Amino acid sequence: MQCKLLNSVVAAGALLGAAAVGGTSARADDLTLCWAAWDPANALVELSKDFEAKSGHKMKFEFVPWPNFADRMLNELNSGGKLCDLMIGDSQWIGGAAENAQYVKLNDFFDKEGIKMSDFIPATVTGYSEWPKNTPNYWALPAFGDVVGWTYRKDWFARPELQAEFKKKYGRDLAVPKTFAELKDIAAFFQGRQIDGTTVYGAAIYTERGSEGITMGAMDVLYSYGFQYQNPEKPYELEGFVNSPDAVAGLEFYKALYDCCTPPGSSDAYMSENVDAYKSGQVALQMNFAFIWPGIHADAKVGGEKSGYFANPAGPGGKQFAQLGGQGISVVSSSGKQAAALEYIKWFAQPEIQAKWWKLGGYSALRAVVEDPGFATSQPYAQTFLDSMAIVKDFWAEPSYASLLQASQKRFHDYVIAGQGTSKQALDGLVKDWTAVFEDDGKY
Numbered sequence: 001m002q003c004k005l006l007n008s009v010v011a012a013g014a015l016l017g018a019a020a021v022g023g024t025s026a027r028a029d030d031l032t033l034c035w036a037a038w039d040p041a042n043a044l045v046e047l048s049k050d051f052e053a054k055s056g057h058k059m060k061f062e063f064v065p066w067p068n069f070a071d072r073m074l075n076e077l078n079s080g081g082k083l084c085d086l087m088i089g090d091s092q093w094i095g096g097a098a099e100n101a102q103y104v105k106l107n108d109f110f111d112k113e114g115i116k117m118s119d120f121i122p123a124t125v126t127g128y129s130e131w132p133k134n135t136p137n138y139w140a141l142p143a144f145g146d147v148v149g150w151t152y153r154k155d156w157f158a159r160p161e162l163q164a165e166f167k168k169k170y171g172r173d174l175a176v177p178k179t180f181a182e183l184k185d186i187a188a189f190f191q192g193r194q195i196d197g198t199t200v201y202g203a204a205i206y207t208e209r210g211s212e213g214i215t216m217g218a219m220d221v222l223y224s225y226g227f228q229y230q231n232p233e234k235p236y237e238l239e240g241f242v243n244s245p246d247a248v249a250g251l252e253f254y255k256a257l258y259d260c261c262t263p264p265g266s267s268d269a270y271m272s273e274n275v276d277a278y279k280s281g282q283v284a285l286q287m288n289f290a291f292i293w294p295g296i297h298a299d300a301k302v303g304g305e306k307s308g309y310f311a312n313p314a315g316p317g318g319k320q321f322a323q324l325g326g327q328g329i330s331v332v333s334s335s336g337k338q339a340a341a342l343e344y345i346k347w348f349a350q351p352e353i354q355a356k357w358w359k360l361g362g363y364s365a366l367r368a369v370v371e372d373p374g375f376a377t378s379q380p381y382a383q384t385f386l387d388s389m390a391i392v393k394d395f396w397a398e399p400s401y402a403s404l405l406q407a408s409q410k411r412f413h414d415y416v417i418a419g420q421g422t423s424k425q426a427l428d429g430l431v432k433d434w435t436a437v438f439e440d441d442g443k444y
Helices: 039-055 066-078 091-099 107-113 122-128 160-170 180-190 213-225 245-261 271-279 290-298 338-348 351-360 382-389 401-416 423-440
Strands: 030-036 058-064 086-090 141-153 193-195 198-204 283-289 307-310 322-331
Touching: 030 039, 030 066, 030 338, 039 058, 039 290, 039 338, 039 351, 058 066, 066 086, 066 091, 086 091, 086 338, 091 122, 091 322, 091 401, 107 338, 122 141, 122 322, 141 213, 141 290, 141 338, 141 382, 160 180, 180 198, 180 245, 180 283, 198 245, 198 271, 213 245, 213 322, 213 401, 245 401, 245 423, 271 283, 271 290, 283 290, 290 307, 290 382, 322 338, 338 351, 401 423
Parallel strands: 030 058, 030 086, 198 283
Antiparallel strands: 086 322, 141 283, 141 307, 141 322, 193 198
């Protein structure tokens, strides 16, 4: 997901230049690609030099810091702006962008160029490309696979004195947790401990209120406890699913983890704050999206063999899921350079380009890359990425997702961080909030 909450999504934009779909640009164009400002974007600049050399087009880039990314780029889409020819947009935007004709539908282009969605990780096709979900209607090419996982201080776990103390207390080895219950034990074990003369803490988790942070963190746990967005047999029936006893237990766990085992000042933490806490040696465990792993591995203080990576552990009953992140790349319908933009999509989809994308630090979603026999050992975190992408779930991708997200942010933060009410009351309130949104949308 990884975006700044947009306070209101304005239905605007019209599908322009439809005749350009599947076409070839007859002239050299300057194309502007819009995305967030982060390390993967820098890797894409380097990768795109190959496209410039082969196509004759020149690439420009508009990268916006994550806290401002959604506000800036959704305003651009909603106003029919001409800044972006290509957009690597949040997975949650697909519904609104499709229904408001802000992205070019890519089915005909994919068919013409032999680009098959079956060649990509299925979860990324559903998450980044499809609207309506689970239908063969494609508005983006999977561009950057991402998922919430965990980083841990492998060097701390390996210390003989800590191993012995942990085994005496818990009756098992200090090792990668298989369940959330085990993760909480580990976090509690490190909370307030002195290591090399410094007080350390258990876990950095998502708690941020202003955009999407605490929703991404809480849902990362709730899925594995049995939370469901709706009745699988009756869309938009929320009662008994969003607020099921299992979901209530999951949210209670998330609050207990926050209360027992996070560093001081962790009441409004998201991606960058968790990276800072981990790199500065404050915590034994870090919840974060997989995009951070190359930077952790390369870090002088905590990188190399000092850190390890693991997929989201299982909840009660063995259920195991993780919050999907990542984005697809789309052609903006208000662009006057759609033919050249489609050339970029065709180039980016090539297996050799996707393989280079992975090597440069991008997370390819192409199965030929991630299913290559050498992929799992190509980086210390590669197998964890595969394991995590196999268990993903995602937040609502409804056109009204901003309102849905705003409601979950408030309900979760009020309960987990501010301690207001009970888990059941928070989820009952969320059912009420989401029902009102869907009533306004005419879903009932």
